[in-house]
Amino acid sequence: MDTGDMASSATVGTDVPAQRVVLFDFDGVLLHGDAFYLFIRSRYARSWLRKLLVLPCLPWLLLQLPFSRRRVARTLVHAALFGTGEQRYQAQARTYAAEMVQHSRLFNRDALRTLRRHQQAGDRVIVVTGCEQALVGGILEQLGLGGVELLASRLRATGLGMRIGFHNIGANKLKALAAHGVTAWQQAYSDSLMDVPMLKPAAEPVLVNGTPKLCKKMDVALGRVVGRAEWR
Incomplete structure (x- = not known):
């Protein structure tokens, strides 16, 4: 192959468009509500022993609630x-x-x-969520989306039972993406200000079902007008 052919081949190679990376939050975007909250609520609803277990903690939980909802949860x-x-x-x-x-x-x-349309268009779709890995993975599989890449929160096993390990929210989503080898993405869908770290680097950030007040807050946080999606 002469240098002309080599140059021609290089040009063809550079003309191939890179695969778009599209990120989806799960709770509040693909699901109405919070899947792990519903799972935990069902655990209490199905076991009076678990209700008794948490009763001695109630005074402490009520004291903590105004200061740290996360600690209570x-x-x-x-x-x-x-x-x-x-x-x-x-x-x-x-x-x-x-x-x-x-x-x-x-x-x-x-x-x-919308997620399936992105798949059909050849985009690389990644669900990046604060929901727990096994639960959200099971849901996606049941929905026929088991092949979608998933970055989620993880529990850890201890002698007392499962405990929260890595909580994939906020800036932790960037850490999870970086560990997964993803450093740039074209589009990101979320319903929450918690996802500003994930939305800000996106070429096309999209706020799902945002109220006018939330839309204004998101625009300020991102320093530009965010895309809107009204989905049901």
Whole structure:
């Protein structure tokens, strides 16, 4: 091959468009509500023993609530998963995922259609969520989206049961993406100000079902007008 052919081949190679990377939050975008909250709530609803377990903590929880809702939520999660080993938790998460998918109204049909259109267009779609890995992975699998890349929160096994390990929210989403080898993305969908770190680097950030007040806050946080999506 002469230098002319080599130059021609190089030009063809550079003309191939790079694959677009598109990020989706899960809770509030693909799902109406918070999947892990619903799972934990179901744990208490199905076991009076777990309700009794958390009763002695109630005075402390009420005192903490005005100062740290996250600490209160963490305590309730740990109590709900007390004595639950990793394999048992995985099985329970898969079972609950199957139950959730039976309730189609929980899911945002427009968001799911948009995600599938991105897949059909050849985009690299990644769900980046604060929801727990096994639970959200089970839900996506039940929805026929098991092949979608997933970056989620993770629990860790302890002698007392499953505990919160890596919480994939806020700036932690950037850490998860970097560890996954993703350093740039073209589009990102979210419904929350918590996702400003993920939305800011996107060429096309999209706020899903944002109120006028939230839209203004997001525009200020990003320093530009964010795209809007009204999905049901």
